Amino acid sequence: MKNILTLTLFEFKRTLTSKMLIVYTLIFIAMYVLTGVIFNIYGAESAVITGYGQSFSVEMLQSSITFTAVFIAIYVGEVLIQERNNGTIKFVLLRSVSRLQYYITRILSIFLFSLLLTAIMIVIGYVVGILFFGWGDKFVFYSVVTSGWNGIGITLLSGLAFAFAYFIFGLIALWLSQFIHRISTLAMIMGMSTLIGQYAVIYPQIKQYVIFQHLLFLHIDLFEKPIFYNITSFSVLVIYLLVIGISGYYLFKKQDLYV
Amino acid sequence: MYMIQQLKHDFFYVIYNRKYRLVLLFTILFTVALTIYTAMNSTVGEDILIQVFGNFRQLYWILCAYLIADMLSTDYHSQTLKNIIPRSSKRNYYFLSKMTIATLLGVFILFVNLGTSWLVISSVVSGIEFTFFNFFYFFFGAVLSLFLFSSLLSFVMTLSGRETVTIGVALGLVLLQMLIEGLDPTVSFHFPTMYVITLQNLILSNLLTGIISIGSYLIFAFLLFVGTIKVFNKQDLFT
Numbered sequence: 001m002k003n004i005l006t007l008t009l010f011e012f013k014r015t016l017t018s019k020m021l022i023v024y025t026l027i028f029i030a031m032y033v034l035t036g037v038i039f040n041i042y043g044a045e046s047a048v049i050t051g052y053g054q055s056f057s058v059e060m061l062q063s064s065i066t067f068t069a070v071f072i073a074i075y076v077g078e079v080l081i082q083e084r085n086n087g088t089i090k091f092v093l094l095r096s097v098s099r100l101q102y103y104i105t106r107i108l109s110i111f112l113f114s115l116l117l118t119a120i121m122i123v124i125g126y127v128v129g130i131l132f133f134g135w136g137d138k139f140v141f142y143s144v145v146t147s148g149w150n151g152i153g154i155t156l157l158s159g160l161a162f163a164f165a166y167f168i169f170g171l172i173a174l175w176l177s178q179f180i181h182r183i184s185t186l187a188m189i190m191g192m193s194t195l196i197g198q199y200a201v202i203y204p205q206i207k208q209y210v211i212f213q214h215l216l217f218l219h220i221d222l223f224e225k226p227i228f229y230n231i232t233s234f235s236v237l238v239i240y241l242l243v244i245g246i247s248g249y250y251l252f253k254k255q256d257l258y259v
Numbered sequence: 260m261y262m263i264q265q266l267k268h269d270f271f272y273v274i275y276n277r278k279y280r281l282v283l284l285f286t287i288l289f290t291v292a293l294t295i296y297t298a299m300n301s302t303v304g305e306d307i308l309i310q311v312f313g314n315f316r317q318l319y320w321i322l323c324a325y326l327i328a329d330m331l332s333t334d335y336h337s338q339t340l341k342n343i344i345p346r347s348s349k350r351n352y353y354f355l356s357k358m359t360i361a362t363l364l365g366v367f368i369l370f371v372n373l374g375t376s377w378l379v380i381s382s383v384v385s386g387i388e389f390t391f392f393n394f395f396y397f398f399f400g401a402v403l404s405l406f407l408f409s410s411l412l413s414f415v416m417t418l419s420g421r422e423t424v425t426i427g428v429a430l431g432l433v434l435l436q437m438l439i440e441g442l443d444p445t446v447s448f449h450f451p452t453m454y455v456i457t458l459q460n461l462i463l464s465n466l467l468t469g470i471i472s473i474g475s476y477l478i479f480a481f482l483l484f485v486g487t488i489k490v491f492n493k494q495d496l497f498t
Contacts, residue, residue, distance in 0.1 A: 019419060019421065019424055020423055020424060020427055023424055023427045023428060023431070024427070024431075027427075027428075027431040027435065030435055031435060031438060034435070034438065034439055035438075038439065041443075042443075063438075066430075066434050067431065067434055070427070070430045070431070070434075071427065074423050074426060074427055077423065078423055082423075085336070182278075182329065182336065182422070183422055183423050183426065184325055184328050184329050184332065184422055184425075184426040185278060185325070185329070187325075187426050187427075187430060188321065188322070188324075188325035188426075188430070191321055191430055191434075192318060192321055192322075195317065195318055195321070196289075196318075
């Protein structure tokens with residue numbers, strides 16, 4: 001347990017001080033500012049937002065699907081592919097750390113990164129939203145209309161659901177990364193999968209079982225759909241977590257990491 | 260001489276690397292699927308090829324961002340720069356060759372898409388004369404935008420020295436452009452992701468604007484290339 005904690009914390013600290021995090025933050029700032037500018041110039045029809053500072057943050061989550069997917073894939077590449085390519089994975093595994101413990105730390109790191117990325121987006125959303133539109137007198141998010149702390153609570157809850165969906169997506173990337181040797185290849189595949197995967201969402205029979213549906217709508221469905229629908233969605237994601245997590249570990253266990 | 264050697268090296272890297280063949284296969288298969296999807300969901304008319312390309316363009320630019328970033332970062336990734344640089348009398352050739360091959364590869368993918376969609380449509384529909392963009396502007400727009408993007412990513416690669424930063428910036432910039440390209444045409448027509456289809460309009464509607472736009476592309480590409488070389492020449496690549 002101590003090994004897992006130490007390795008996960010190390011990875012998280014490394015992430016906090018990495019150049020990539022600055023790049024992600026800058027790209028998100030650019031994207032949010034552009035959306036604010038577009039709304040101010042062209043009006044509500046051209047942007048997905050309603051123009052209230054307090055709801056800007058949560059409204060912007062959905063529009064970042066491909067960005068977030070690419071960033072998560074790059075992160076997964078950094079925590080597994082890079083360590084494997086540089087040979088540094090051997091230093092960890094030669095100490096008293098089992099492959100299971102190591103794999104769990106990768107999963108936990110992806111979870112923390114998903115939360116961190118979502119937190120960054122929410123904070124940028126609030127700052128840019130307030131700068132462009134002011135706080136506003138109400139919080140509008142689809143059918144939810146409220147204000148003040150309730151709005152902040154909804155944003156945080158929605159952010160948690162959003163981070164959870166991207167965590168599962170990160171696990172899929174982790175599973176796939178065991179067959180890929182370049183981070184750029186993994187990032188491209190995962191980014192393109194979000195563009196192509198959106199075609200699957202067209203079919204109502206299967207869409208609740210497809211990860212791309214949850215990347216786009218889980219954080220919205222939480223407030224728009226009945227409780228049974230949301231329980232099914234979360235169950236689908238938990239099944240993804242178990243199947244991909246366990247099969248990923250077995251793949252990792254069989255890999256030749258000593259070359 | 261060194262430039263030709265470097266070009267040959269990069270050319271064979273593309274030829275022998277399996278992932279480039281996979282990208283080609285993916286382009287063909289995806290274009291076939293997209294052509295069928297477009298034909299089924301819209302009225303097949305003279306502009307069907309333009310419609311197919313319109314649907315493919317976003318994915319094309321993600322592919323190009325990947326291909327350019329991959330080409331530029333491969334020696335950084337495998338730490339083989341120190342084996343290549345001492346062979347060259349000037350370091351300029353290294354990036355110039357990479358940028359040239361990456362640009363040509365992007366243009367090649369573009370023509371594969373065009374050829375595949377034309378073949379698919381022609382095999383099921385007869386008696387229609389297809390319209391498409393003017394080939395000269397189409398080709399020139401692709402070369403200019405891909406070369407500018409290559410020089411920009413070369414600059415990022417030399418500054419950061421990291422593959423992850425380069426691919427992050429590449430995909431991030433492409434996605435940002437896509438986000439805003441549907442808005443004001445006076446601005447978005449000049450974006451690299453739009454240039455392949457807008458260059459013709461830019462020049463035909465106002466020659467001066469077109470020339471200024473092309474000139475800006477060339478100047479920015481040149482400045483970024485010079486910046487790259489300035490940084491690259493001073494880097495310690497022998498460790």
